[in-house]
Amino acid sequence: MKKIKVLxxxxxxxxxxxxxxKADEDLNNKIYKNLRCLVCQGQSIADSNSDFxxxxxxxxxxxxxxxxxxDEIYSFLSEKYGDWILYKPPLKNKSYxxxxxxxxxxxxxxxxxxxxxxxxxxxxxx
Amino acid sequence: xxxxxxxxxxxxxxFLSLSLIFFSIKEIKGNKKSSFPVIxxxxxxxLIFTNxxxxxxxxxxxxxxxxxxxxxxxxxxxxxxxxxxxxxxxxHEGSLLLWINVLVIFSFLFFKKNNKHxxxxxxxxxxxxxxxxxxxxxxxxxxSNPFSKIFPIPLEGLGLNPILQDPALAIHPPLLYLxxxxxxxxxxxxxxxxxxxxxxxxxxxxxxxxxLISWLFQxxxxxxxxxxxxxxLGWGGYWxxxxxxxSSLIPWFLMTALFHxxxxxxxxxxLYLWVIILSxxxxxxxVTGTFLVRSGILNSVHTFANxxxxxxxxxxxxSLMVFLSLYIFYRYAPSENKKFELFSKEFFILTNNWFMSxxxxxxxxxxxxxxxxxVLTNQKISIGPPYYNTVLAPFxxxxxxxxxxxxxxxxxxxxxxxxxxxxxxxxxxxxxxxxLIYFLNNKNFLINLVLIFSTYLVLQTIFDLYKxxxxxxxxxxxxxxxxxxxxxxxxxxxxxxxxxxxxxxEHDFNLKIGEKKQLKNITINFKKLDSFEEKxxxxxxxxxxxxxxxxxxxxxxxxxxxxxxxxxxxxxEASIKSxxxxxxxxxxxxxxxxxxxxxxxxxKPFMNMIWLSTILIVLGGSFRILTRKxx
Numbered sequence: 001m002k003k004i005k006v007l008x009x010x011x012x013x014x015x016x017x018x019x020x021x022k023a024d025e026d027l028n029n030k031i032y033k034n035l036r037c038l039v040c041q042g043q044s045i046a047d048s049n050s051d052f053x054x055x056x057x058x059x060x061x062x063x064x065x066x067x068x069x070x071d072e073i074y075s076f077l078s079e080k081y082g083d084w085i086l087y088k089p090p091l092k093n094k095s096y097x098x099x100x101x102x103x104x105x106x107x108x109x110x111x112x113x114x115x116x117x118x119x120x121x122x123x124x125x126x
Numbered sequence: 127x128x129x130x131x132x133x134x135x136x137x138x139x140x141f142l143s144l145s146l147i148f149f150s151i152k153e154i155k156g157n158k159k160s161s162f163p164v165i166x167x168x169x170x171x172x173l174i175f176t177n178x179x180x181x182x183x184x185x186x187x188x189x190x191x192x193x194x195x196x197x198x199x200x201x202x203x204x205x206x207x208x209x210x211x212x213x214x215x216x217x218h219e220g221s222l223l224l225w226i227n228v229l230v231i232f233s234f235l236f237f238k239k240n241n242k243h244x245x246x247x248x249x250x251x252x253x254x255x256x257x258x259x260x261x262x263x264x265x266x267x268x269x270s271n272p273f274s275k276i277f278p279i280p281l282e283g284l285g286l287n288p289i290l291q292d293p294a295l296a297i298h299p300p301l302l303y304l305x306x307x308x309x310x311x312x313x314x315x316x317x318x319x320x321x322x323x324x325x326x327x328x329x330x331x332x333x334x335x336x337x338l339i340s341w342l343f344q345x346x347x348x349x350x351x352x353x354x355x356x357x358x359l360g361w362g363g364y365w366x367x368x369x370x371x372x373s374s375l376i377p378w379f380l381m382t383a384l385f386h387x388x389x390x391x392x393x394x395x396x397l398y399l400w401v402i403i404l405s406x407x408x409x410x411x412x413v414t415g416t417f418l419v420r421s422g423i424l425n426s427v428h429t430f431a432n433x434x435x436x437x438x439x440x441x442x443x444x445s446l447m448v449f450l451s452l453y454i455f456y457r458y459a460p461s462e463n464k465k466f467e468l469f470s471k472e473f474f475i476l477t478n479n480w481f482m483s484x485x486x487x488x489x490x491x492x493x494x495x496x497x498x499x500x501v502l503t504n505q506k507i508s509i510g511p512p513y514y515n516t517v518l519a520p521f522x523x524x525x526x527x528x529x530x531x532x533x534x535x536x537x538x539x540x541x542x543x544x545x546x547x548x549x550x551x552x553x554x555x556x557x558x559x560x561x562l563i564y565f566l567n568n569k570n571f572l573i574n575l576v577l578i579f580s581t582y583l584v585l586q587t588i589f590d591l592y593k594x595x596x597x598x599x600x601x602x603x604x605x606x607x608x609x610x611x612x613x614x615x616x617x618x619x620x621x622x623x624x625x626x627x628x629x630x631x632e633h634d635f636n637l638k639i640g641e642k643k644q645l646k647n648i649t650i651n652f653k654k655l656d657s658f659e660e661k662x663x664x665x666x667x668x669x670x671x672x673x674x675x676x677x678x679x680x681x682x683x684x685x686x687x688x689x690x691x692x693x694x695x696x697x698x699e700a701s702i703k704s705x706x707x708x709x710x711x712x713x714x715x716x717x718x719x720x721x722x723x724x725x726x727x728x729x730k731p732f733m734n735m736i737w738l739s740t741i742l743i744v745l746g747g748s749f750r751i752l753t754r755k756x757x
Contacts, residue, residue: 029632036508042368044510046632047361049698049715049724057634087510094505098495102488102517109480116476120466
């Protein structure tokens with residue numbers, strides 16, 4: 001009986017959470033967040049009030065209006081300003097290592113744990 | 127006058143630090159006449175003098191003694207008292223002095239606590255800690271002297287950067303420093319433990335509280351920094367994967383891995399070398415972080431006052447630290463042969479360390495990769511939130527699951543936990559999440575999975591807690607409460623961060639005074655604009671009414687544009703109406719020379735829940751410290 005009560009309580013709480021404002025996917029905002037404001041100290045276009053940010057925002061707005069895709073906008077901007085403007089480095093020569101390294105280390109970790117376990121199992125046999 | 131006094135204290139402490147190294151080595155070698163009482167009293171005086179030097183600098187700030195360059199450059203007589211005080215650590219020189227103070231405080235406390243029972247071990251620790259203290263004192267005196275004088279004495283100071291004039295930021299650096307620098311003590315203890323061939327189990331027991339304390343402060347420091355960024359920087363964001371944020375997160379991962387491993391060391395006398403490595407790495411990473419920040423290599427909001435000689439000094443110091451540790455490690459590390467059974471608690475802790483290392487390495491790579499790339503190929507790239515989210519988020523799923531499952535396992539045992547309820551809870555949480563996801567209409571598969579597993583972690587932990595209270599295991603398992611709360615807090619944290627990222631609303635538009643903007647159910651009414659004079663700034667306050675037709679609520683928000691006079695800076699103050707479920711967040715900025723204002727309206731759900739979850743994590747940790755019989 002208690003379990004059911006707990007379950008109901010959780011359900012009620014969940015539903016009341018769900019009633020709160022739903023967010024609409026805003027492509028422009030997403031793009032702003034992925035661009036660096038080149039004249040600021042470590043801020044994105046979305047977070048900056050600078051004139052540069054305003055300009056980029058209006059450029060992005062126009063481009064999405066004209067039906068350009070997200071990736072096209074990124075490559076357009078990086079051609080103009082360099083990859084420095086993109087917070088997500090595109091997969092290229094110079095960033096293969098960047099994207100691969102974390103996974104390589106993760107796999108190395110797996111091997112280490114595996115060998116520790118294997119050693120233990122061996123010891124147990126003798 | 128204060129400048130001379132300050133110099134005196136600094137030189138006295140430096141001298142004491144040298145003497146402590148000298149006498150401790152002498153004592154370890156074992157002379158006929160013991161110098162132990164001298165060491166005890168010297169370490170006390172070192173604490174007193176170092177603290178006095180800091181208080182002297184603070185005095186300079188309080189009475190606005192502009193004959194000291196540091197005070198002149200970073201303070202102003204019209205500043206409120208609290209920001210005069212926090213100005214002490216709002217700049218490179220002062221914060222370095224604070225850094226040294228923490229080194230000395232930890233050194234003193236650790237020595238006082240342990241010198242009775244483990245004399246040789248604590249003497250060696252004292253030597254290493256004082257080598258660090260000495261190194262930083264030399265750094266302070268040669269490149270960053272906070273007591274340098276200026277002549278002729280200026281009448282007024284230049285003032286403190288206004289975005290630093292904030293209560294959260296007044297306590298953010300000291301908290302972080304207690305974490306960062308607190309890790310120095312187990313760095314020294316680890317080296318000492320290798321040299322003295324100290325028992326691993328005892329080493330674990332001794333450093334555990336220190337690891338926990340530094341972890342607590344580190345967590346709090348990061349939290350306060352996040353809160354500050356949220357309301358002060360006007361982004362509406364709380365974490366930006368900024369390189370400097372990352373360099374506070376890297377030691378945090380290490381500390382988290384470390385205090386889990388220390389448990390294995392304490393209970394099962396295993397993982398000794400790994401604990402040593404982690405202890406050494408934590409402080410090394412803290413110094414690396416400081417080097418990256420202070421050398422000005424990184425482009426970040428945190429970069430203040432940088433100077434190549436400082437960077438060079440820190441780099442040399444860091445290399446020496448690393449080489450010394452490597453040498454001692456290879457020369458003295460004992461061999462280890464420990465058994466680990468699959469499904470035992472120590473196995474899950476090992477898994478925890480595996481994931482922590484992965485998180486740590488990813489963040490580290492993301493932080494330093496652009497630097498190397500630029501040096502080697504002269505190409506500049508940025509690595510920001512999308513990179514970290516893409517790489518890290520998928521790995522949260524196993525972590526969330528294991529955090530619920532792992533604590534149920536027992537030491538040594540090789541059998542999986544036999545409980546039907548795991549599957550049951552997993553099913554329930556999936557059901558609940560699916561309902562939630564349906565209502566939110568979220569199509570991001572990864573976030574949905576994270577939601578399911580964070581719900582699982584929360585439910586599983588609550589269920590376990592409930593069960594253990596029912597069985598009245600309260601007394602026997604008091605330390606387990608700590609992991610209950612921390613893991614529960616983490617589950618909530620990820621749950622609310624995910625919801626926040628799905629449900630946040632953001633609109634950006636231009637308005638004139640008196641105009642309205644209609645967004646779906648919300649009307650935004652730009653009612654008026656007022657101008658006020660404050661003590662050290664002038665502010666323009668907008669009055670913005672937010673009418674929500676659906677919820678039938680009206681909120682009035684007052685974002686500000688502030689023009690500070692000393693130094694002349696414009697800042698934008700967000701106005702936030704915060705309640706337990708959702709924050710309304712408005713910032714306003716002027717568009718050059720027109721009477722149109724750019725208004726950024728945001729709805730940020732569950733911000734308070736995010737902060738509270740983090741506090742729950744911290745509470746869990748403090749619980750473990752408080753329930754110990756002795757520290």
